Amino acid sequence: MPRIVLAYLGSHVLSLLGNGVLAVALPLIVLQTTGSPLHVGIIATATAVPAVLVGLFAGVVLDRVNRRTCSVLADLISAASVAAIPLADLLFGLNLWWLVGLAVVGAFGDVPGMTAREVLVPAVARHTGVPLERLVGLRQSLTAMALVLGPAAAGTLLVLLEGTTVLLVTAATSALAALLTLVLPHRFGRVEGAGAPRGSVWQQLTAGARVLRGSRFLTGLVGLTVGLAVVLGGVQGLVLPLYFTRVGQEDLLGFVLTALAVGMLAGTAVFAVVGARLPRRTWMTLALVGTTTGFLLITTLLSPVVVFVGAVLVGVANALLGATVGVLQAERVPDEVRGRVLSLQNAVLLVAAPAGIALAGVVAEYGSPLTAGLAVNAVWLVVLGVVLLSRALVDLEPKERTDAQQ
Structure with missing residues (x-):
């Protein structure tokens, strides 16, 4: 190395x-x-x-x-x-x-x-x-x-x-x-492309937003990332703590969150070793199917064992999704606007987890941990459905020269 x-x-x-x-x-x-x-x-x-x-x-x-x-x-x-x-x-x-x-x-x-x-x-x-x-x-x-x-x-x-x-x-x-x-x-940090951006700070910032808005592909990737953060925030921050408190097994919460982290570590390790050997579509399919299945296992709250299995599966699939999206964004976002595009995504991610917790909290206040879990899971299903129907993920394989605009 x-x-x-x-x-x-x-x-x-x-x-x-x-x-x-x-x-x-x-x-x-x-x-x-x-x-x-x-x-x-x-x-x-x-x-x-x-x-x-x-x-x-x-x-x-x-x-x-x-x-x-x-x-x-x-x-x-x-x-x-x-x-x-x-x-x-x-x-x-x-x-x-x-x-x-x-x-x-x-x-x-x-x-x-x-x-x-x-x-x-x-x-x-x-x-x-x-x-x-x-x-x-x-x-x-x-x-x-x-x-x-x-x-x-x-x-x-x-x-x-x-x-x-x-x-x-x-x-x-x-x-x-x-x-x-x-x-x-020092040369690693140089901005390549069309030169320094022009115009006011606001105009430069909106230029990054226009790149996202003009590309179904990049918008789809950001949508998946934010949707995942909303659901994970709601599940980790409220649904699971409330569930384990209600069943009187608060000590299991730490084990479930550890299982999620260990699953993430396993998933990223696999991708680091064999990520380049399989088609991107294979990784994306595994990630989306695994994430959806894992969220369903967690948010239905059937038993602590089922929740534990779901946490491991979400951890692995979340890692595969994050790694695949990271590679695709590195390839497809033009270098001259990469900072603005990723900063927009990261800024939205800062409020995504609190938004998931807030949604789960409101539903749990008037319902139960189960209804709160199903509510945040519905966010993921809606985001996933919109991205798939938009056909944003049709072309995932590497190209010698790619353009963010579709």
């Missing part, structure tokens, strides 16, 4: 691990500092809107400025915002407003950094000679691994160290991710 690819993947997993640790550690530190669960919600809400807006407009920057540079700066911003929390505690004493302000600053690094690394995938594959399927598969495998290890590492660190020290460790992971990104040659 080329050194540059190892550096790219290392940067990716370190950034995700840092985010995973912070997602567990920060709410606990807020509770220790303020003693108020409401303040945890205030911080989450206060950072959500800036994260979406920054995510949207980051794409404009990524299509104008060297993407490697953007990735490095984003990780350094994330590191500085996290490291500033214990520093503020030492110098001034932490309160809610310090935590809100620093969390908002962190949003300027997290979402742009995630998008920048995603935008770099085609360049890393092209310049190193690593097959795109293998690179995307490895990247997705590390993502699944980080989802499992991040919270576990947070729990271990919080037992061994004070909360502020854990934050310094988290900041160090982001800083190290930035250093590893610097291993990539």
